[in-house]
Amino acid sequence: MNLNTVLKTDEIGIFALGGLGEVGKNTYVFEINNKIFIIDAGIMFPDHYLLGIDYVIPNYQYLIENESRIVGLFITHGHEDHIGGIPYLLKQAKIPKIYASGIAVDLIEHKLMEHKGLQAPRIIEYKAHHKFRFDEVEVSFVRLNHSIPDMFGIVIKTPHGNIFHTGDFKIDYTPVGPHAELDKLAKIRAKGGVLCLLSDSTNALIPGSTPSEKAIGESIDEIFQNIKGRIIIATFASNIYRMQQIVRASYLNGRKVAVVGRSMEKAMEIGIETGYIRAPKNVIIPSEEIEHYEPHQITILSTGSQGEPMAALSRIASGVHRQIKAQPNDTVIFSSSPIPGNQEGINRIIDLLYRKNVEVIINGPVADTHTSGHGAQNDLMLMLAITKPKFFIPMHGEHRMLKEHRELAISMGMKPENVLIMDNGDVAAVTSDKIKLIGKVPAGDVYIDGLGIGSTGSKLIRERKVLSEDGLLSVILSIENGELKRIPTVVSRGFIYMKSSETFINEIQEFTQSSYNTNKIKGFSEEKLKNLVETELQDYIYEATQRKPMIIASFITI
Numbered sequence: 001m002n003l004n005t006v007l008k009t010d011e012i013g014i015f016a017l018g019g020l021g022e023v024g025k026n027t028y029v030f031e032i033n034n035k036i037f038i039i040d041a042g043i044m045f046p047d048h049y050l051l052g053i054d055y056v057i058p059n060y061q062y063l064i065e066n067e068s069r070i071v072g073l074f075i076t077h078g079h080e081d082h083i084g085g086i087p088y089l090l091k092q093a094k095i096p097k098i099y100a101s102g103i104a105v106d107l108i109e110h111k112l113m114e115h116k117g118l119q120a121p122r123i124i125e126y127k128a129h130h131k132f133r134f135d136e137v138e139v140s141f142v143r144l145n146h147s148i149p150d151m152f153g154i155v156i157k158t159p160h161g162n163i164f165h166t167g168d169f170k171i172d173y174t175p176v177g178p179h180a181e182l183d184k185l186a187k188i189r190a191k192g193g194v195l196c197l198l199s200d201s202t203n204a205l206i207p208g209s210t211p212s213e214k215a216i217g218e219s220i221d222e223i224f225q226n227i228k229g230r231i232i233i234a235t236f237a238s239n240i241y242r243m244q245q246i247v248r249a250s251y252l253n254g255r256k257v258a259v260v261g262r263s264m265e266k267a268m269e270i271g272i273e274t275g276y277i278r279a280p281k282n283v284i285i286p287s288e289e290i291e292h293y294e295p296h297q298i299t300i301l302s303t304g305s306q307g308e309p310m311a312a313l314s315r316i317a318s319g320v321h322r323q324i325k326a327q328p329n330d331t332v333i334f335s336s337s338p339i340p341g342n343q344e345g346i347n348r349i350i351d352l353l354y355r356k357n358v359e360v361i362i363n364g365p366v367a368d369t370h371t372s373g374h375g376a377q378n379d380l381m382l383m384l385a386i387t388k389p390k391f392f393i394p395m396h397g398e399h400r401m402l403k404e405h406r407e408l409a410i411s412m413g414m415k416p417e418n419v420l421i422m423d424n425g426d427v428a429a430v431t432s433d434k435i436k437l438i439g440k441v442p443a444g445d446v447y448i449d450g451l452g453i454g455s456t457g458s459k460l461i462r463e464r465k466v467l468s469e470d471g472l473l474s475v476i477l478s479i480e481n482g483e484l485k486r487i488p489t490v491v492s493r494g495f496i497y498m499k500s501s502e503t504f505i506n507e508i509q510e511f512t513q514s515s516y517n518t519n520k521i522k523g524f525s526e527e528k529l530k531n532l533v534e535t536e537l538q539d540y541i542y543e544a545t546q547r548k549p550m551i552i553a554s555f556i557t558i
């Protein structure tokens with residue numbers, strides 16, 4: 001597959017290998033005059049039904065087959081759903097250069113160090129004012145606001161017009177860090193305009209505007225002033241600005257900060273290294289020193305805001321954390337909002353905390369402890385109004401979010417035929433006067449399980465599902481010259497409890513024996529015999545128990 005043969009010379013090819021119809025594994029590809037520009041290489045965290053899968057990455061087949069035409073990988077910001085796929089992409093395709101900015105560079109470097117032996121290309125650190133030329137194409141950057149520092153939208157200037165990829169953004173008039181360069185966007189609009197906009201759709205279903213980070217900082221300050229005991233506060237380890245606000249509220253209120261949870265410790269290290277987290281000396285203390293202070297002098301900054309069972313907060317709540325145990329007069333603050341699917345785990349932790357008479361504060365009408373990094377409808381409409389694109393591709397969102405974003409654009413006067421809703425793999429061809437779908441490239445989910453890339457397929461996942469729901473039953477048959485020599489051995493894991501199921505096990509043994517003997521007479525091969533014993537046993541067990549464990553028949557020839 002090579003789009004080069006499909007695209008006409010004046011056509012720009014635009015497609016995503018991840019990020020359309022989902023929130024995660026953002027990977028966008030732009031093909032301009034035979035050159036391939038990639039924006040972001042993210043991972044997605046697996047759903048609960050993907051048992052044992054660590055991450056999901058896109059199918060990189062197209063990039064592997066066309067690697068000689070790849071110019072570079074441009075990173076908008078350092079979130080996992082934008083950089084997490086980099087090591088796996090590098091293992092499969094040659095990427096000449098990675099362009100990233102600020103804290104994203106540190107996060108990528110840390111990530112690459114975890115993958116030993118990886119041949120990584122040079123990371124070029126871009127600044128807001130930098131421009132990179134690739135013959136007739138020029139790439140430049142527009143600083144926007146998000147929930148991590150150094151988030152840049154990317155402008156690709158082509159002979160046919162400007163493409164603007166927003167990355168993740170919200171409109172924040174009082175950001176914690178530098179202001180967004182909305183003026184730059186206005187300038188692009190004035191000079192040639194925006195031919196095609198790709199814009200973040202994550203919060204397209206949410207009316208109004210996303211609250212400013214600063215408002216949350218003030219609210220956290222206020223909450224801290226009124227708490228007398230220990231504060232345990234959980235947030236996303238990637239939200240460096242929030243971490244800084246928590247550190248600041250702590251020292252302003254005479255508290256030391258101890259960090260718990262591996263990802264939070266790493267984020268704190270990178271935050272301090274890059275200067276985004278600043279605190280007077282000795283404010284950040286090792287968690288071993290918590291005991292040296294009074295409860296009102298302590299803030300514990302913790303992972304686990306999504307109720308993850310292995311994270312620090314969950315362990316603190318259930319009393320199994322090595323150093324910290326929740327106690328009465330503690331206050332636990334969730335500086336986060338639940339990602340869909342995680343509410344149950346969070347409720348479980350809150351319940352545990354209530355049992356220990358711990359005060360719990362969550363984001364909601366009573367307290368503002370969190371704001372999203374993604375723009376709500378007003379923010380998205382402002383982006384559309386400033387850039388006034390000729391063509392528009394809503395990106396970064398599930399299908400209904402993309403559709404709602406499209407409606408917003410149409411309500412502002414965009415022609416419906418100029419807005420394209422796409423799925424991963426759909427290829428759009430864009431010229432100065434047309435946008436249309438022209439075909440598909442391979443795109444799909446690839447599972448990362450331990451060190452294996454894609455070695456765990458959907459068949460394995462189905463097997464794990466069967467094992468997790470109904471367990472395993474194995475029968476071992478000892479055979480000499482085709483004759484069964486012993487009563488078959490029955491082994492069960494997760495299906496029946498062997499010790500208390502003697503009668504049933506005897507029945508299984510008898511059934512297996514007769515199944516083998518009746519089928520053997522028909523002269524089947526060993527393989528076929530095995531299959532027959534397994535299927536007949538399956539039916540027998542289903543009849544008896546209404547359950548379908550995984551059944552394995554093994555023949556041992558004596």
Ligand SMILES: [Zn+2]
Nearest residue numbers: 077079146168
């Ligand atoms: Zn992000």
